[in-house]
Amino acid sequence: GESVGLHLPTLSVQEGDNSIINCAYSNSASDYFIWYKQESGKGPQFIIDIRSNMDKRQGQRVTVLLNKTVKHLSLQIAATQPGDSAVYFCADYLTGFQKLVFGTGTRLLVSP
Amino acid sequence: EAGVTQSPTHLIKTRGQQATLRCSPISGHTSVYWYQQALGLGLQFLLWYDEGEERNRGNFPPRFSGRQFPNYSSELNVNALELEDSALYLCASSLAAGQGKPLHFGNGTRLTVT
Numbered sequence: 001g002e003s004v005g006l007h008l009p010t011l012s013v014q015e016g017d018n019s020i021i022n023c024a025y026s027n028s029a030s031d032y033f034i035w036y037k038q039e040s041g042k043g044p045q046f047i048i049d050i051r052s053n054m055d056k057r058q059g060q061r062v063t064v065l066l067n068k069t070v071k072h073l074s075l076q077i078a079a080t081q082p083g084d085s086a087v088y089f090c091a092d093y094l095t096g097f098q099k100l101v102f103g104t105g106t107r108l109l110v111s112p
Numbered sequence: 113e114a115g116v117t118q119s120p121t122h123l124i125k126t127r128g129q130q131a132t133l134r135c136s137p138i139s140g141h142t143s144v145y146w147y148q149q150a151l152g153l154g155l156q157f158l159l160w161y162d163e164g165e166e167r168n169r170g171n172f173p174p175r176f177s178g179r180q181f182p183n184y185s186s187e188l189n190v191n192a193l194e195l196e197d198s199a200l201y202l203c204a205s206s207l208a209a210g211q212g213k214p215l216h217f218g219n220g221t222r223l224t225v226t
Binding site: 008034036041042043044045046049089091098099100101102103104105 | 167215220
């Protein structure tokens with residue numbers, strides 16, 4: 001996917017709220033999905049992954065949901081904290097092309 | 113365990129020059145990936161190396177090249193630099209290539225072309 005640069009989608013939440021970040025992927029052949037968190041000046045940090053034979057996976061304070069029918073992925077963050085403020089990217093693994101394709105990114109802003 | 117390390121952190125070059133960026137993967141990882149992230153934009157796949165061989169490349173001109181050494185470290189070379197090459201270049205590594213193995217990223221090299 002291509003980011004729209006300065007028009008990066010932004011989600012603003014209050015500390016303690018639950019956050020839901022959505023992502024659409026385009027290739028029905030994708031069979032592995034990852035969420036990354038990128039803080040300013042740093043590289044993307046692995047959060048959680050899910051394979052296409054699952055529709056839900058939980059981690060610590062995070063849950064990823066996969067809907068293959070509509071090619072949609074979401075990341076849920078429980079009890080969002082100011083330290084969760086970052087840009088979040090979904091990525092899907094393109095079987096046959098052997099590369100990870102990144103989505104546009106969503107900026108999460110958490111206010112105290 | 114040390115993560116993916118990249119050097120230099122910042123690099124300033126002038127148009128037409130060549131740039132060399134270096135990456136050391138996590139110990140035990142054999143696959144190395146390079147991505148370009150222009151300011152405020154998403155990550156664009158550049159190159160993938162595994163076991164010393166180039167396995168795939170993204171939609172970039174041939175002046176973007178690289179290699180992987182026997183110790184699995186890698187370097188990215190960009191020849192005939194253009195202003196639009198200014199970006200954060202991210203290296204990632206993973207266990208043997210394939211589905212189900214997450215990429216782990218370094219903090220990147222910020223290349224500025226003037």
